[in-house]
Amino acid sequence: MPNMKLDFLKELANIGTGHATTALSQMLNGRLFQLVVPDAQMLPFTEAATYMGGLEQVVVGIFVVISGDAKGYMACVHPLESALVLVRLLTGEDKEEIDELGRSALQEMGNIMVTSFLNALAQMTDLLLVPSVPGLAVDMAGAVWESILAGAEVTHEVTVIRTRFSTEGESIEGHIIFLPDEEAFAKIALQLGLEEL
């Protein structure tokens, strides 16, 4: 039932992303973040490779391992320009590249977004979901993306949620990627009474 699975994942993603964005708004001192309804897709492995588009484009990738009652991975990938806007909003410093301060600000942001995404999911399912310290890479999109897929040992399909949000006229783009492993997926579905998935 791939469509039901996708709808279910989309719903989880919508809720999680909503929470994550709210957390980000709070982190930015209540500056209003408008979230454009995210677009979720389930991609077969062969298409996942090229999904990010410009493979040589520089991106910032944040990667988190989830442990606890259900295992999985989460990642956020932002184009460099969007990441620089985020760094400026978070630190007040306007830079042309991601320096140490920028890295730690983005890591902290990733931490908060992932934690709030997982909290939303945990509340719905009563499962304990524990994120690791986030890993952060600033590199070619292709290299970041395939390292995420390989790290999560994704071999079949991947669910990707593309988000776009804006604040005071500045648009920030990003991808939020949620990769529960098969067992975790079944557990979450079961907790939500969706045994037929």
Place this chain on the structure above:
Amino acid sequence: MAEVFVNMGQISSAKQSGILTTVGLGSCIGVTLHDDKAKVGVMGHIFLPRSRPNDPDAPPGKYADTGIPAMIDEALRLGASKSRLQAKLAGGANLFPNLNLHSASIGQQNIEAVTALLKQHGVPIVGQDVAGNHGRKMRFFVETGVVTVTAIGKDPVQI
């Protein structure tokens, strides 16, 4: 000169001339096979070291254990001689070193698997730019066998 882009999990080849390129190697490993006499070149972009029983429809180039034999077969099909084949490697990096996902990083596992398989098939590795914590782009000039590796903020390397 024709340039062919090799995506994750794919194997591509060329004869006489042409450029085989793969962009965005992170933990994946790019492998080239070259027969200088027959002017045959094959490139693979390998994702993980070992094939999975639950992924029977995977393209052979996705995993090292199926990809290396498939690359050798492809080179032979184009007229290469196995005894003349030479290999070069790029990639196998660990972009998230603080995560310690696995005892050995996926990148390291890929390097080890590919190295062992090439040895097993008697194909020497004549150049490599592997490991570290950064992504790479690999371009393979089939006529000469030259491979260039570029990375963000680093000088290009010829292997």
